[in-house]
Amino acid sequence: MPPTLISPSENDYILRGVDANIRADGRGRLDYRQVILETGLITQASGSARCRLGEGTDVLVGVKVELGAIELDGVEEDVAEIKAKRGRVICNVECSPIASQQFAGRGADDFNIELTQMLDRVLNGPQSGLDLEKLCIIPGQQCWIVYIDAIVLDYAGNLLDTIFMTTRAALYNTKVPKTIIQDIGDGEIVFDISDDVEGWERIEGWDKVPVAITLNKIGSRHIVDATPLEELTTEAKLLVTVNKNGKVCGLQKSGGGSIDPSLLNEMVQTGRSLGQSLIKSLDEMVRREENDINLKQSRRERVEKLGFFAAT
Amino acid sequence: MRNKLIQSENLCWLLDEHRPEVTVTPIIIKSSDKEKILLKDVNGRRRDGRNLEDIRPIFLKTGLISQANGSAYIELRQTKIACGVYGPRQTKVASFSGKGNLNCEIKFAPFSCLKRRQSYRDAQEKELSHLVFEALAPSIRLDLLPKSTIDVFISVLENDGTASCLAAAITCASVAVADAGIEMSDQVAACSASYIDGDIYMDSDLLEEQRETGSIVLSYMPSLNEVTHILQSGEVEISQTTQAIEQCTDACSKIYSVMNHSLLESVKDKMQ
Numbered sequence: 001m002p003p004t005l006i007s008p009s010e011n012d013y014i015l016r017g018v019d020a021n022i023r024a025d026g027r028g029r030l031d032y033r034q035v036i037l038e039t040g041l042i043t044q045a046s047g048s049a050r051c052r053l054g055e056g057t058d059v060l061v062g063v064k065v066e067l068g069a070i071e072l073d074g075v076e077e078d079v080a081e082i083k084a085k086r087g088r089v090i091c092n093v094e095c096s097p098i099a100s101q102q103f104a105g106r107g108a109d110d111f112n113i114e115l116t117q118m119l120d121r122v123l124n125g126p127q128s129g130l131d132l133e134k135l136c137i138i139p140g141q142q143c144w145i146v147y148i149d150a151i152v153l154d155y156a157g158n159l160l161d162t163i164f165m166t167t168r169a170a171l172y173n174t175k176v177p178k179t180i181i182q183d184i185g186d187g188e189i190v191f192d193i194s195d196d197v198e199g200w201e202r203i204e205g206w207d208k209v210p211v212a213i214t215l216n217k218i219g220s221r222h223i224v225d226a227t228p229l230e231e232l233t234t235e236a237k238l239l240v241t242v243n244k245n246g247k248v249c250g251l252q253k254s255g256g257g258s259i260d261p262s263l264l265n266e267m268v269q270t271g272r273s274l275g276q277s278l279i280k281s282l283d284e285m286v287r288r289e290e291n292d293i294n295l296k297q298s299r300r301e302r303v304e305k306l307g308f309f310a311a312t
Numbered sequence: 313m314r315n316k317l318i319q320s321e322n323l324c325w326l327l328d329e330h331r332p333e334v335t336v337t338p339i340i341i342k343s344s345d346k347e348k349i350l351l352k353d354v355n356g357r358r359r360d361g362r363n364l365e366d367i368r369p370i371f372l373k374t375g376l377i378s379q380a381n382g383s384a385y386i387e388l389r390q391t392k393i394a395c396g397v398y399g400p401r402q403t404k405v406a407s408f409s410g411k412g413n414l415n416c417e418i419k420f421a422p423f424s425c426l427k428r429r430q431s432y433r434d435a436q437e438k439e440l441s442h443l444v445f446e447a448l449a450p451s452i453r454l455d456l457l458p459k460s461t462i463d464v465f466i467s468v469l470e471n472d473g474t475a476s477c478l479a480a481a482i483t484c485a486s487v488a489v490a491d492a493g494i495e496m497s498d499q500v501a502a503c504s505a506s507y508i509d510g511d512i513y514m515d516s517d518l519l520e521e522q523r524e525t526g527s528i529v530l531s532y533m534p535s536l537n538e539v540t541h542i543l544q545s546g547e548v549e550i551s552q553t554t555q556a557i558e559q560c561t562d563a564c565s566k567i568y569s570v571m572n573h574s575l576l577e578s579v580k581d582k583m584q
Binding site for chain 2: 113114117121122125126127236238243246247248249250251252253254255256257258259260261264265268269272
C-alpha cells in the first residue's frame with residue numbers, strides 16, 4: 001500500500017530484472033528474505049509472536065483465549081448440532097498508522113477488511129487444522145474463543161505471508177488453561193479453571209495451520225516475497241495457502257491482471273513446494289527458540305528477547 | 313426463427329429456451345432426511361440427471377432493464393440473478409485517476425436465501441462485491457476511461473448455492489457490461505465446482521454445497537485464454553485442484569458460447 005505510483009523506467013527496471021532472475025536486492029525470483037521470528041513477547045496475551053521479514057515488514061500477533069458463550073441463535077438445526085460442541089476463532093488484522101501515512105484514519109479500513117477476510121477464510125473452517133472441539137467446555141453453553149489479532153507495525157511488502165507466518169507461531173505459543181468440570185446435580189454444571197500454568201496445553205492442531213505464499217506475476221514470470229515497488233509492478237497476485245501435508249487449503253487471485261491457465265498451475269505448484277519448506281523452517285525456528293529458553297531457564301540464566309522492531 | 317439461430321448441436325442442451333413460467337417453492341427437508349439423499353446414483357448421475365462434469369442449462373438475456381445502459385438476466389434453474397450497468401459517467405469525487413473506476417455491488421434480495429437477509433449490505437455481500445470486481449476488472453479497458461466510473465449493480469433474486477451464485481453473477485455482469493457498449497478485451501465467464509468425497513461436482517447447487525469439503529470459483533476469458541480470478545477454499549490435493557481448474561476452464565468456454573449467443577440475439581433484436 002505505501003507508495004502508490006511507480007515511474008515507467010522503474011517499472012521497466014524491475015521487469016527486466018525479474019526476467020533475468022536477479023532482483024534489485026540481489027535475490028532470485030523464488031528467494032525469500034530473511035525471516036526473524038520470536039514468540040512469547042506479550043505477557044498479557046495467551047500467546048504471541050512477532051515476525052520481521054528482511055529489512056521491513058513487521059507483524060505482531062497476539063492471541064487471547066477467552067471464555068464465551070456458544071451462540072446458537074438463528075442457526076439451522078443441523079449446523080447448531082455441530083456448533084454446540086465447538087469453540088470459535090475470531091480474526092482481526094489492523095494496519096497501524098505508525099507503519100504508513102496511508103494507514104491513518106479511515107484510509108486503511110478497506111485494506112484491513114480485505115486482510116481480515118483472507119485470514120478468516122483460511123482459519124475459520126476445517127482447513128485451518130485447529131481442533132475446535134477441544135475448545136468446547138460445556139456443550140451448548142460455554143467454550144473458549146480464540147481471538148487472533150494481528151497488528152502491522154512496519155510495511156515493506158508481502159504483508160499477507162508475514163501475517164500467516166506470525167499467526168502460526170503465535171498459535172504455537174498459545175496455551176489454553178485446563179478446566180475441571182463438575183456436575184452438581186439438577187442438570188447444573190460448573191467448571192473451574194486450573195491456575196497451574198505448567199499444566200496448560202497448546203491448542204490441538206496448531207501444526208496443521210497452513211501458511212500462505214503470495215506469488216506475484218510480473219511479465220510472464222512469477223516471484224515470491226515482493227518488495228513494495230515490485231508489488232506495484234505486479235500484474236496479478238495469487239495467494240496459495242498450504243499446510244504441512246502439502247494440501248492446498250485455499251487459492252485466491254487478486255490484483256488487476258489475468259493469468260494464463262498453464263502459468264496458474266505452475267504458480268500453484270511453486271506455492272505448494274515453497275510453502276512446505278517454509279513450514280519446515282518455521283517449525284524449526286520456534287522449536288529452537290523454545291529449547292534455548294528451556295536450557296537457559298534450567299541454568300538459571302536470564303532469558304533475553306530481541307524485542308519489538310529489533311532485527312538482530 | 314429461434315431454432316435457426318442455434319447453429320451448433322452442443323449449444324442446444326446448454327440453452328434453456330423455455331423460461332419456467334412459475335416459481336416453485338423449495339421443498340423443506342428436515343435435517344434427518346437430508347442425510348438420506350444421495351448426491352449421485354450408481355451410474356454417477358446427480359439428483360437432477362446431470363453427470364458430475366455437467367453444468368446446469370443457462371437462460372441468459374440482455375437488455376431487460378429499460379433505464380440501465382446495459383443489463384442482463386441469468387437463470388440457472390433455481391439461481392436467478394439480474395444485473396444493471398450504469399455509466400461510464402464522470403467520477404463524483406474530485407481526485408484525478410488515469411484509469412476508470414469500476415464499482416461493483418452485489419445484493420441478495422431479502423427473500424433469496426433459506427434465511428431472510430437484511431436489507432442493508434452485510435459483510436458477505438461486501439466480500440462478494442469485491443470478488444466480482446476482481447474478476448471483471450482485468451477484462452474491461454479501464455485505461456480508456458480516465459476520470460470515469462462504471463457502476464455494476466447485481467441483485468440476486470434466488471440463491472441456490474453461494475459459489476454458483478457468485479459465478480453466475482460474474483457471467484451475468486460481464487454480459488451486461490458488454491451490452492452497455494463498454495470496451496472490453498474479452499468477456500469473462502465464470503464457473504464453480506464443489507469437492508465432495510473425492511469427486512468434483514461442477515456447478516453445484518445448494519444441497520451439494522452444504523456437503524462439500526471445499527469449493528472453487530474460476531473466472532476465465534476464453535478467447536484470450538487468461539484466468540481473471542480464482543478462489544478456492546477447503547483442504548484439497550494438488551492433483552484435484554489441477555483437474556478442477558481444467559474442468560472449470562472447459563465449462564467456461566461452454567458458458568462463453570451462450571454469452572455470445574445472447575449478445576448476438578440482442579443485437580439482432582435492436583436491428584429489427
